[in-house]
Amino acid sequence: MPKVAPELQYSDEHEWVSRGEGNLVSVGISEVATDALGDIVYVDLPEVGSTVTAGATCGEVESTKSVSDLYSPVTGEVTEINDAVVSDPALINNDPYGAGWLFKVAAESEGPLLSAEEYASKNGGDLS
Amino acid sequence: MTENYTALYEEHKKLGASFTDFGGWQMPLKYSSELAEHHAVRKSAGLFDLSHMGEVWVTGPEAAAFLDYALVGKISAMAEGKAKYSLICQEDGGIIDDLITYRRGPEKFLVVPNAGNAKVVADALAERAAGFDVLVKDASAETSLIAVQGPRAEAILLRLMPAEQHALVTELKYYAAVEVGFTFDGGTQELLLARTGYTGEDGFEIFVANDSAAALWQAIAETAEEGELTPAGLASRDSLRLEAGMPLYGNELSREGNPFAAGLGPAVALSKESDFVGKDALAALKADGAGSTSGRKLVGLKGLGRRAGRGHYPVLKDGAVVGEVTSGQPSPTLGYPVALAYVDVEHTELGTALDIDLRGKSEPFEVVALPFYKRTK
Incomplete structure (x- = not known):
């Protein structure tokens, strides 16, 4: 069963949100998503300085078998992207909640987010 | 289902x-x-x-002659112990399935169709067996x-x-x-x-x-x-x-396609003396240059960027649609994207620069020889 990190919040589209200092949040995709996608081979992230909108697509995640849209769970300006996952997308499979983070946003507002418990029960994830 | x-x-x-x-x-x-x-x-x-x-056994005194009639290859020419790749076609030349036939005796053959087609092939063989002294037994289950x-x-x-x-x-x-x-x-x-x-x-x-x-x-x-x-x-x-450039039924092969466009012309034994299902239509398609001078042809495409083409994505030449991807993904062995696509024959010369429309973005590809990957022996 895919792991669901208990300290994070989640969108219905399987992005996770981690709160940093002030209004800064980190965004990644959950292990529920990486398990379903299979081995990720390419990721297209929003540009630093661009504005992302909660619920809107902001990039693509491509695995050996499929291409999926990446949705932003928050609205705001992108302050940083994870260059390591752009050059080595397997990081997203190997450590989706850590080294496989995707981008950071100075969040002005958030879309609807689920607690880890809600997300895990809805998607059959493992909270431990 | x-x-x-x-x-x-x-x-x-x-x-x-x-x-x-x-x-x-x-x-x-x-x-x-x-x-x-x-x-x-x-x-x-x-x-x-x-x-x-699927596994369908064909046995009886006329088993070889029957398979010559039911399939497009010359099955009777196979030696005992050998296997042969062949196709079962419709009267109009459309491909019902690709399959491997094993000769297990002078009057004994094993036909192996694809999963989703096992029953269709077993039924088609049983229907085509009328008038032949053969027994068709579907042992797939x-x-x-x-x-x-x-x-x-x-x-x-x-x-x-x-x-x-x-x-x-x-x-x-x-x-x-x-x-x-x-x-x-x-x-x-x-x-x-x-x-x-x-x-x-x-x-x-x-x-x-x-x-x-x-x-x-x-x-x-x-x-x-x-x-x-x-x-x-x-x-x-x-x-x-x-990577091995092998077609998959449902992606590269279908009832709407034909063996020549799929690059499987050599599997069609138009020279066999006996009649076979689809012979007239296949002879006409060949005479018409299907897959060589007319229509579309299955080719290999190598990605020059990092993005892969996927099934049904359009293939473009100077912005105009000239084909469609049937299978595609990043090649794990070769490290670049590969795709199989049906492309208008005039754009299929090796080295031709084409684009695949990746959900609105054009990505450069090049026509390359198949297979993409060949093992070193």
């Missing part, structure tokens, strides 16, 4: 497989990482459950098929066979089959072993009765050394066959 489960379903569950529906069967998509499974087959060996494939593919496949399987039979296997040619004794589950069983596959590697396929399939699967897995044999699912099977 009812779900079918192979006799190895519990084995897959024990190995933690994720499942997918394929041709009405619940099949392992992958066990852990499809990329790791792909590389394992190229470098060592993979263990596959292919029990969703009772028969399992296990494949061991990769450079270590032979060494692994020999461990289950008595030493005096090893030469039968080491000398077995590609596209040939032999009955050999497998020692497992406290006994020895004579099983049909074929040197065939769908991965571009050396490898074998073993036909076994359903009630012995799990024991054989376990015996093969247990006789392998640590890291020598990796269970492999349909995801890696698909990426392996794509």
